[in-house]
Amino acid sequence: MVEGTVIAVCQFGGDFVPNDDGTMSYSGGEAHALDISRDMKFDDLKSELASMFNIDSSHLSIKYFLPGNQRTLITISSDKDLRRMVDFNMGSITTDLYISSKIDSRAHRNIAADSGTSIVDKVGAVCNVRSQRLAAVNGGSKRVPRGRISVVGANTHKVATGSTVQNIRQLEVNTAGKSNGRIVAADSVTFSASSPTADIVGQQILVADDNVEDRATQRSLADSSTPIIMAVDAAENAGPQSAPWDCVITEVGQEFDNVKAFRDELCKYAFVKGFAYKYIKNDNVRVTVKCTVETCPWRIHASGSARKQKFMIKKFNNVHTCGAGSGDDGHQRATRHWLASIVKEKLLDNPQSKPRDIARDIYQDYGINLNYTQAWHAKEAAQKELHFLHEEVCNQLPHLCKKIMEANPGSITTLAASVDSKVRRVFVSLHASLHGFEHGCRPLLFLDRIPLKANNQWKLLGAAAMDGDDCIFPVAFAAVEAETHNSWHWFLVQLKHAVSRSCNMTIVSCRQKGLDESVPRVFEDSYHAYSLFHLIEELKAELKKSSCSEQDKHAIVEDFKSAAQAYAVDDFNACIGRIENISRDVAEWVLSTKPEHWSNALFRGSRYDHLSPNIVDSLSRWIAVKDELTIVQLIGALLAKTKDVMDSRRQTSSTWAGTLTPSMEQKLQKEIPKARMLLVVCSSDSVFEVRGSSINVVNIASWECTCQRWQLTGLPCLHAIAVFNRTGRSAYEYCSRYFKCESYRLTYSASINLVPDIESISSVVGANSYPPHAQRPPGRRKRKRINPHKTSIRPLHCSRCKEAGHNKATCEVQL
Incomplete structure (x- = not known):
């Protein structure tokens, strides 16, 4: 097989079958082998597959499984996705591609109004849905024919039906809180499929439409007084792919973190199984639920477990006699809170998701069609839940710091809280970083703020050095509430406590945020260089x-x-x-x-020809957007990336055979040809005069040259190299020890031990730590601003009495 090529087994015409362990396998259809190179274009692959299976290339859907993951299908929709697929499967002999032909037809409206009664007839939706339908009980996928969609309004007592509908997905938005043993109809939307006629009582009709952009007239998710219809997809193989939801409720004894988690999982379970339920008992200590069909025995009861502090299923009758539970027909029910939980999962993966992206992903993954307003409100609700997650995660910081020091003895972690305990600062400096800086790096530190793309609650401050190969070497970092004079001073105090050698050290930073005062005050015996x-x-x-x-x-x-x-x-x-x-x-x-x-000619310290800190570009690439959401994830990502970088550089340096590191060797070799054209005149055993375009004096005893380059860079300048060539000395003996491979290996000699299961660290009981307040991102405020140049304002006039000073709502004039 050619390097950079994978052999793809392209399968078409079969079905996915779920296994008992939650994985999926592909059964049936036909298969063909195809070589896919990393340079192949996505359009070329589609054309090849369309010709291979005799299908339209514009309707192709291509998916695959990641190595070792048979649960989640990954979609190929661009050249970048195709290259990633090849890279992920480069070490495999073959990889499987699953081809399907997708059809996209718009839902059509046929609305008749008669005596105040609205009827929706023949609303079919065969939608382009990416995900595959997980079988509920029998393990198979079934084609869903078209049928009628019925809507029950706020005052409706009759349920609309359609005889040909099977497995229609519906979303009921319930804002009434507890149901008290009945299905809340005032804020719900119900779809049914049991009779050939549709009888709808109500004045307002909202019809399923898969155009997310053009549904601005639909009620927003926040409106709790009217029914809300989100698209109901009657599509083949439509269903959630994010998780095997038919297995989230299994048996008696199953435990959940709390009652809220149980309700969420129950909602997902009912959603994929295809039945509606109602609460018999619903409070913080117990939940009893039964099927909405009175004659159906399906019932579940869960309550708190005092011994394990969990919420446990105590009774479970998993038998349906109403025809539901098999996914063939029935009602599905989901609350607005449930939708927010789905959006929250997406925000955890990508905090920068916009409402339009959320609406598209939910439509593709679950077949639920949201307009922009609904997606926006769902995101707002999800962000509120994430705020409570931030508070819970902040309570994990003391335990996390303790675990870091236990896993890495000699490390320094510091926590600081304000008087009201609403702001936390955390400082972390690993032993491996401190050891490498003190024994192998130049006495040079760079300070800067590392920008975070998605987290606006924390500001990340960093201190880094340069290793012998001129690469960034992280020394310490801190997460603070804001980049201020006070926070920088606190960071510098912690840094001085962590770094043992502070004499004759050079610190490079900007002069803003009070650093021009704090650096000389904290590091009294060091030099402060301003960032160019x-x-x-x-x-x-x-x-x-x-x-x-x-x-x-x-x-x-x-x-x-x-x-x-x-x-x-x-x-x-x-x-x-x-x-x-x-x-x-x-x-x-x-x-x-x-x-x-900031000038080389006037600066008294040694900054080794580095005029600006470049840790921003380097360290900001270490942190993925999804790792910025919580402070624990952020610290975990920094620790993991630092460990990977140090392990990789340690392994790479073990193969070096020269005296200097590769980058320094290249700089030295670049100066050697220039030195051959210079004339050297000996003045004494250690002092020489070098003549070229200018005259410079070299003192090899003190490692100095009047051109200043040797002193400022740490590498011999061309004048010194000319002296070495004349006297037969080796230039390597006059290079700074920080540039030698021996010092480089010493820099990365210590290793980092990660904290096991960092995401499952428990919170400190009784802790009251709150995250910093989220700051408004820069940019123009989304509201009408006051024009300072406008001197007069038109007075308010009442439309009722035509007088000035009030409006119609506050008018008290007797007419």
């Missing part, structure tokens, strides 16, 4: 105030960069002079930013 990147951003903001042309502004920025990178004071002054020739005010601003903190 942040200074350039400040300079560009300052240039917006000036009247310089765009060409002059660009020249000023380039001269500013040259001034920062200049090694000699004369070169620095020349750059400032060019800026002054363009704008004296800008030159004064540049000099007011304390060049001794």
